[in-house]
Amino acid sequence: MAGVIVFAEQHGGEIHPVSFELLSKGREVADRLGVELYSVLLGYNVKNIASELIYYGADRVYVFDNPLLEVFDPVRYKHIIASLAIRKKPELILFGATPLGRSLAPRVAVALNTGLTADCIDIRVDEEGDIVQVRPAFTGNIIAYIKTRTRPVIATVRYRVMKPPRRDLERRGEIIVEEAEVLEDTGIKVLKKVRDKEVRLADSEIIVACGRGLRRPEDIRMIEELARLLGGEVGASRPLVDEGWISRDHQIGFSGNVVKPRLYIACGISGSPQHLAGMRDSEVIVAINIDPSAPIFRVSDYGVIGDLYEVIPKLIEKLRSMGRG
Ligand SMILES: Cc1cc2nc3c(=O)[nH]c(=O)nc-3n(C[C@H](O)[C@H](O)[C@H](O)COP(=O)(O)OP(=O)(O)OC[C@H]3O[C@@H](n4cnc5c(N)ncnc54)[C@H](O)[C@@H]3O)c2cc1C
Structure with missing residues (x-):
């Protein structure tokens, strides 16, 4: 198996728009590599939003729907995504460079014993078929083109740097609801949810x-x-x-x-x-x-x-x- 996986970030059943941008980029990369594009969606009562991920480019969406996944727990989420990656052996996994993505992606990379390129502004495939991660370096004075030797390649990509994605209601794909081992005790306990004014x-x-x-x-x-x-x-x-x-x-x-x-x-x-x-x-x-x-x-x-x-x-x-x- 091979493929590209896009992590679909959702908050209270609303998909973060960076996930649609990643699907659009993921589609481009998957087509160049000649592989399928998957999306992985974790949460509780989120099955009904999975089709959106197909409209934006996914061939297949793996949904993990469980009350324990309602609140983001980086260890619990990492465990599920890393297990999926071990089974599917993707070439590339993309996360949004959001606070949630920045906390999750490195954990998944460590679990899979692979590298991570943070804050990318583009992902390309070169003539040899290698995945190239593009990110600013030295405070934006140079642009670095990074290739990772290990697989999967894991990257976080900044929000609003890609071209706006296209929603195609005619697209068809498969939604697979997965039963997963959800870690009960991760050592993280949410004591109280404090709702700060959301700043976007x-x-x-x-x-x-x-x-x-x-x-x-x-x-x-x-x-x-x-x-x-x-x-x-x-x-x-x-x-x-x-x-x-x-x-x-x-x-x-x-x-x-x-x-x-x-x-x-x-x-x-x-x-x-x-x-x-x-x-x-x-x-x-x-x-x-x-x-x-x-x-x-x-x-x-x-x-x-x-x-x-x-x-x-x-x-x-x-x-x-x-x-x-
Ligand atoms: C790895 C790394 C990453 C970093 N990332 C970031 C980042 O993401 N964002 C970021 O902002 N910084 C970042 N920094 C810090 C950055 O280097 C600067 O220290 C910081 O941006 C300075 O913030 P400032 O302009 O508020 O403060 P200062 O540089 O101290 O400037 C304060 C300004 O206020 C003016 N001033 C003072 N009093 C008044 C007044 N009464 N009315 C009008 N003007 C007044 C002064 O003339 C001065 O120009 C990073 C640093 C490192 C090393």
């Missing part, structure tokens, strides 16, 4: 991001208010996340989210290469910084040289006077 920065059209120019964690409220009035989301540079001022979902940059909004407002962010790697493709970039030599001004379309504690309250006041919020 990669989908946001407007982002107001803050950096170390902020003096206190509570000042993020000012950034939130500006984002709210503009109908956008709040982003942050890594130091604010590392300090625990804001959750990791808000981080923009090389080791965070890569975003391409229509408007990006950088407040008190210097513009390090690692930060720019996550936002330099934004359509319009506005920077507010007291230091006229801050590198962020080199990539910005509009620059405000000034203290964010003076500029942002004025912007908020202006937007309110225009009847926004």
Whole structure:
């Protein structure tokens, strides 16, 4: 057996759109290799969404439906995916480079004693029929083309870097509901589910991001208010996340989210290469910084040289006077 497997990430019965992008890429790779494209879906009461994976390109969907799989447990999920891979012997397994995918893929790679390439922006097949994983390296200054000697090749792929997938309702495939050994005790116990406000920065059209120019964690409220009035989301540079001022979902940059909004407002962010790697493709970039030599001004379309504690309250006041919020 051989094939390409795409891990279908779902949350509460809703498939993460990165999985459709992966299926579209997986289809391309499977066709070049002349193998089948499988998708693997884990969860509880998820059988009814399996056909979506066929519409986006899968030939066969393996569904593991069990109450114990309702909440993501990386060890339990790893065990099932690794067992499936041992049986199917795929050439390639793809995961989204989401927080869930980033936590699951390395565990599967270790279980299968193979390599992992994280944060790919493309997957190709070269003339010799080898799988080539493409990812930025050295904070995006070079593009690395990586081949893995061991099989399966495992990669996480960033969300929204592939061309938009096509949904074809005419496609037919097979849905196989599998009975699997689901580990009872993995040592992980979910004590309480706390629902944070969901942030999908990669989908946001407007982002107001803050950096170390902020003096206190509570000042993020000012950034939130500006984002709210503009109908956008709040982003942050890594130091604010590392300090625990804001959750990791808000981080923009090389080791965070890569975003391409229509408007990006950088407040008190210097513009390090690692930060720019996550936002330099934004359509319009506005920077507010007291230091006229801050590198962020080199990539910005509009620059405000000034203290964010003076500029942002004025912007908020202006937007309110225009009847926004
Ligand atoms: C492997 C690795 C991965 C990394 N990944 C990321 C990543 O994903 N994302 C990321 O952001 N960083 C990342 N970093 C960290 C990165 O190198 C920088 O340290 C970070 O981006 C700096 O954040 P900053 O711009 O908020 O802070 P600083 O560089 O300290 O800049 C603060 C800016 O605020 C301005 N300022 C100060 N006061 C005011 C004021 N009152 N009004 C207006 N402006 C003001 C200053 O002039 C300055 O330009 C990574 C680093 C490494 C080594």
